[in-house]
Amino acid sequence: MKVPKAPSSWGSSETPSKSAVSTSASPDSLQRKKDRLKASLKKKKKSPEDKQDGGRPKPADNKPFYASLFSHNPEVPELGLPETSEPSQPDVFSGENFSDLQLHPHLVANVTKALGGAEMTRVQQRALPVVLAGGDCLVRSQTGSGKTLAYLLPVIQVDFGTAVALLFAISALLWIALIMSVLMLIASALLIYGVQTASECLVLTWMILHGIMLTLSTIGNLYQLIATISNGFAVPIVLAVLSLLWVGVQWYWYAVVVFFYRSMGSAGEPARKGLQAIEPPVTRESGLYALIVVPTRELALQTYNCAAQLMKAFVRLVPGYLTGGEKTLAEKRRLRRGLNLLVATPGRLLAHIASSRNLRLGALRWLVLDEADLLLDMGYEKHVRSIVEAVLEQRAPRTSGPLQTVLLSATLDDRVQKLAGLSLTDPTFIDASSDGGDTSRPEGELVTPGQLRQFVAVVPAKLRMVALASFVLWKCSTRDESKMIVFMNTNDMVDYHCALFGACLPGRGLTDLKICKLHGNMPQTDRTGVFTEFRKARSGLLICTDVAARGVDLPHVHWIVQYTPPCRSADYVHRVGRTARAGGTGAALALLTPAETGLVELLREGGLSVSDMSLETLLSPLAASRAGGRPTSLEEAATQLQLHMEETVAH
Numbered sequence: 113m114k115v116p117k118a119p120s121s122w123g124s125s126e127t128p129s130k131s132a133v134s135t136s137a138s139p140d141s142l143q144r145k146k147d148r149l150k151a152s153l154k155k156k157k158k159s160p161e162d163k164q165d166g167g168r169p170k171p172a173d174n175k176p177f178y179a180s181l182f183s184h185n186p187e188v189p190e191l192g193l194p195e196t197s198e199p200s201q202p203d204v205f206s207g208e209n210f211s212d213l214q215l216h217p218h219l220v221a222n223v224t225k226a227l228g229g230a231e232m233t234r235v236q237q238r239a240l241p242v243v244l245a246g247g248d249c250l251v252r253s254q255t256g257s258g259k260t261l262a263y264l265l266p267v268i269q270v271d272f273g274t275a276v277a278l279l280f281a282i283s284a285l286l287w288i289a290l291i292m293s294v295l296m297l298i299a300s301a302l303l304i305y306g307v308q309t310a311s312e313c314l315v316l317t318w319m320i321l322h323g324i325m326l327t328l329s330t331i332g333n334l335y336q337l338i339a340t341i342s343n344g345f346a347v348p349i350v351l352a353v354l355s356l357l358w359v360g361v362q363w364y365w366y367a368v369v370v371f372f373y374r375s376m377g378s379a380g381e382p383a384r385k386g387l388q389a390i391e392p393p394v395t396r397e398s399g400l401y402a403l404i405v406v407p408t409r410e411l412a413l414q415t416y417n418c419a420a421q422l423m424k425a426f427v428r429l430v431p432g433y434l435t436g437g438e439k440t441l442a443e444k445r446r447l448r449r450g451l452n453l454l455v456a457t458p459g460r461l462l463a464h465i466a467s468s469r470n471l472r473l474g475a476l477r478w479l480v481l482d483e484a485d486l487l488l489d490m491g492y493e494k495h496v497r498s499i500v501e502a503v504l505e506q507r508a509p510r511t512s513g514p515l516q517t518v519l520l521s522a523t524l525d526d527r528v529q530k531l532a533g534l535s536l537t538d539p540t541f542i543d544a545s546s547d548g549g550d551t552s553r554p555e556g557e558l559v560t561p562g563q564l565r566q567f568v569a570v571v572p573a574k575l576r577m578v579a580l581a582s583f584v585l586w587k588c589s590t591r592d593e594s595k596m597i598v599f600m601n602t603n604d605m606v607d608y609h610c611a612l613f614g615a616c617l618p619g620r621g622l623t624d625l626k627i628c629k630l631h632g633n634m635p636q637t638d639r640t641g642v643f644t645e646f647r648k649a650r651s652g653l654l655i656c657t658d659v660a661a662r663g664v665d666l667p668h669v670h671w672i673v674q675y676t677p678p679c680r681s682a683d684y685v686h687r688v689g690r691t692a693r694a695g696g697t698g699a700a701l702a703l704l705t706p707a708e709t710g711l712v713e714l715l716r717e718g719g720l721s722v723s724d725m726s727l728e729t730l731l732s733p734l735a736a737s738r739a740g741g742r743p744t745s746l747e748e749a750a751t752q753l754q755l756h757m758e759e760t761v762a763h
């Protein structure tokens with residue numbers, strides 16, 4: 113495999129030179145190794161080629177080859193962190209079920225099936241009633257706590273009020289009566305054809321009685337007519353009332369039957385109607401009712417998939433998505449055919465609002481701004497403002513009713529509050545980001561799932577790549593914990609390490625490990641392919657930039673590794689939030705150079721509990737392996753792996 117050369121900005125620190133000194137980190141062992149190495153070098157006479165090559169030794173004659181990985185490294189500071197910390201129990205669930213909210217049964221069934229459980233998370237339990245009631249809402253919650261459903265369910269759902277439930281029960285009973293009547297008709301037909309049994313005699317009796325009632329009713333109506341004509345009073349009034357009641361029952365019956373037919377796909381009058389309950393029924397021609405704006409393409413695709421799954425039972429409703437990187441013409445075609453719910457990234461959405469006649473916002477009832485702080489971080493502030501303005505301008509409130517806006521954000525800084533001021537009217541603030549929804553929580557406090565185990569390892573820059581390779585070999589060879597995401601800061605780093613690990617690691621026992629990459633410089637089709645594939649996979653290694661750090665939901669990820677530290681402690685929280693989602697377990701490791709240990713202090717100040725993972729622990733899986741049929745030391749094993757990687761790059 114062709115491995116790109118290391119980008120110059122970081123290549124020097126990532127690719128140690130091959131010199132002939134090997135030491136370990138502690139001063140004593142360092143000295144011992146130096147002595148041993150000097151002794152072995154004295155025995156070896158330098159060849160002319162060695163001299164030409166700056167005096168560097170060559171890995172010849174089956175002699176062990178030492179690189180300078182363990183020498184001239186800066187001192188690793190003592191962080192004073194505990195070695196391990198016990199993860200706490202997941203605190204994300206509320207103890208209440210989706211069915212407690214009287215959502216449409218089809219929707220509850222869909223959600224329960226999709227999630228494999230019916231219990232709501234805390235943010236869902238707090239936000240769903242507010243959003244269902246139709247009010248604007250500002251939601252803050254920890255990563256992976258299920259915010260998406262907190263707004264998607266009310267948009268799609270139909271309220272199932274008590275009165276409606278009663279009517280539904282009555283209509284079910286009348287249905288039973290109707291079915292019985294049909295059965296009786298069939299039975300009487302059989303009777304006419306000469307088939308007689310005891311039950312058919314009963315049917316016959318019922319039919320005779322029914323016939324008598326109908327006859328009496330007809331006579332009564334006739335009598336009423338005659339009596340009215342002859343100016344009588346008492347009898348005609350009684351008969352008129354009875355007649356009216358009878359007509360009323362007939363009409364009620366008719367209404368119930370009609371209602372029941374309609375309720376096969378929907379049910380009743382909601383306090384705030386979801387898409388499925390709007391009258392006249394929403395079809396793809398009805399226009400756009402719900403608009404969800406998200407910052408990244410992956411998140412758009414993921415939210416669209418979630419909506420499409422929930423809307424499965426409601427065949428008339430059509431969801432869609434618009435993201436940058438897709439073909440505009442295909443998107444225009446999709447818009448022309450009609451969509452009721454649209455998930456979009458801001459840039460492409462605005463382009464369509466400006467240029468596409470088929471994207472009309474006049475009927476819009478729901479506007480959702482998801483990951484609002486990231487939208488602002490990514491420089492979409494102007495876009496979002498223009499989108500909100502276009503919505504307010506194009507909507508026809510008289511026909512479409514009030515606009516409901518939901519804004520979701522991990523942080524609530526001034527910028528987010530300004531955006532909330534622009535788009536929300538008298539919003540309810542829901543903070544489910546900490547136990548008990550403590551809204552007095554300081555803004556700077558970092559919240560990660562309690563069940564997430566977090567580690568930092570201080571690793572000299574030269575050793576970072578081999579430490580990562582060793583960690584991947586260690587964790588991805590065990591079946592239980594073999595889905596891992598590694599975050600790096602640049603696209604070039606992702607390309608380089610993905611190609612390098614893809615070439616080197618399979619030969620070291622990870623033959624089945626799927627290694628893939630994701631960054632913003634890849635074609636959209638590749639990005640979508642990788643995202644979809646890694647989502648479905650039970651194991652694999654994804655090397656990526658922060659394009660996958662926010663909002664994306666990649667199930668069953670066991671380890672998050674931060675190969676380079678994030679720019680802000682909030683970004684650390686988002687990265688590690690790709691594991692231990694929705695009450696699941698997970699672990700995170702940040703590799704820091706001695707110069708980067710300031711992050712630990714930031715995390716501690718933010719209230720996070722991180723443990724120490726030593727370099728020896730990281731490399732120990734290599735030392736346990738056998739090279740050339742004999743056990744190797746930790747340094748030798750690490751050096752061999754490093755050289756293997758260097759030679760792969762060189763050839």
Ligand SMILES: Nc1ncnc2c1ncn2[C@@H]1O[C@H](COP(=O)(O)OP(=O)(O)OP(=O)(O)O)[C@@H](O)[C@H]1O
Pocket residue numbers: 227229230231232233236253254255256257258259260261662663664665667689693694
């Ligand atoms: N009630 C629930 N029970 C079990 N799993 C759930 C529940 N609600 C959501 N999930 C699952 O939790 C995962 C995270 O959900 P979601 O992506 O909505 O979280 P989020 O809060 O938006 O995360 P982030 O902050 O990373 O954007 C998804 O896989 C989703 O299917």
